[in-house]
Amino acid sequence: MSDQPCDTTAPDGAALRRAVGRRGATAHGQPATAPASGRLVLVLACTAMAMVGLDTAIVNVALASIQRDLGVGHSTVQWVVVAYGLLLGGFLLLGGRLADRVGRRRVFLAGLAVFTGASLVAGAAQHAGLLVAARGVQGFGAALVVPAALSLLAVTFDEGPARDRAIGLFGGVGGLAGTVGVVVGGLLASGPGWRWAFLVNVPIGVLLIATAVVFLTPDRSGDPFERLDTAGATTVTAGLLVFVYAVHHGATHAWSSGSTVALFAVAVALLAAFVRIEARSARPLVPAVVVRNRSLVTANVTAFLAFCALLSFIFVGSLLMQQVLGYSPARAGTAWLATTVTVFASAVAGARLVARVGTRRVLLIGLWLVAVGACWMARLPADAAYAADLLPAFLLAGVGFGFCGPALQLGALAGVARSDAGLASGLVETMREIGGAAGVAAVSTALVAGSGLRGFQVAFTVVGLLALLGVVTAAIGFARVPEVGEVPAPGPRGRTGERS
Secondary structure (H helix, E strand, O other): OOOOOOOOOOOHHHHHHHHOOOOOOOOOOOOOOHHHHHHHHHHHHHHHHHHHHHHHHHHHHHHHHHHHOOOOOOHHHOOHHHHHHHHHHHHHHHHHHHOOOOOOOHHHHHHHHHHHHHHHHHHOOOOOHHHHHHHHHHHHHHHHHHHHHHHHHHHHHHHHHHHHHHEEEEEEHHHHHHHHHHHHHHHHHHOOOOHHHHHHHHHHHHHHHHHHHHHHOOOOOOOOOOOOOOOHHHHHHHHHHHHHHHHHHHHHHHOHHHHHHOOOHHHHHHHHHHHHHHOOOOOOOOOOHHHHOOOHHHHHHHHHHHHHHHHHHHHHHHHHHHHOOOOHHHHHHHHOHHHHHHHHHHHHHHHHHHHOOOOOHHHHHHHHHHHHHHHOOOOOOOOOOOHHHHHHHHHHHHHHHHHHHHHHHHHHOOOOOOOOOHHHHHHHHHHHHHHHHHHHHHHHHHHHHHHHHHHHHHHHHHHHHHHHHHHHHHHHOOOOOOOOOOOOOOHHOOOOOOOO
């Protein structure tokens, strides 16, 4: 994206409103956009991602306080986390496709409104049932916000340095919010109370909605649902919902139990039905051209494994500090600050590295660092000191996580047509959420199988193996994908190099 305005024939205010959220074209085929437009879209997208990312992590530390205040058991309070992740993971793909079909602005605003309203209800809830329901609605709102925000960036910035910087910041903010949430959750639970973990979203959400209404250009009119593949959308959403629930169910029940096996069987049947529907549909939810995009497919498979490792690393690390090393929740949260800063800085740097050395190399470096950090943690002594034992692993993993986030998002969007940007965004974010859930389930099984410190060492070994599997998929999958200097040039009317 150019730093100079291309449309000089209209007043500044009109040019800004036309440029934000929708790309026009000049007679020379260049996007007509004002300098402030890209920055404003970037601020809106990153702030929304920060709010959603913060809420994903902030509640975990506050669970003990919620359980005590509402007088519920562990089996009930876990649904405060599960309900959110269930609907977020299940509806991300549909949310991304709706952004393409209904309009990015509409879906972005709808998601913000749903998320903000549900946050208010969750903060005011007086019993667990209402809180769990509100958390589920929050997850649905987040499933609309995240892919719409990422696709707004994809259509606002051309492939190249401008998009690399924007998505680097977007990924950095997402990683930063996730780790900051652990710290903030502990402070809120110890201070004004757990309800503020939800209520803090309300003023932020209202401000985002007001800003988006004023500055984002309205989506084009028409019948937004005319081309939506309803049968495909229904089966894939139901399949993803059942799969995510099956993962959570398997983590708390025997993986070989009849109920767990039955849930996975239903999920596989629904997803198989989705594939069959797509093959016969004249207007499929996931077009064949998207499936044939090797970069997108590889990015999604690698994202699943990378976020398996990422979220399980944080999950196991937090438990280790509190259950083995005797850290308080606040101290455990503060211990992640080094990772927080490292993730953000390396995400911004990693996006720039993609432009220089390519997605494949950045992903390989990032995943290797995560694997080394996990193996370091797998050898911790029972009297591990923070500076000498934990900090080196946290820094290695932080750099690795920072490199992986934007590299995966950029890889997923490479060569994707503007009309499919929401779908591509929803796909990679779906793999992120499902991968995270699967990773936590895998390490939970390892923790149950082991005992004391040994169980944590086995769990970190599993994290390292997941990262190494990601290395394999990235190395093979991106081996024949065009790298720096070989990315197809932008097509007409702002469409990124569309592949046939």
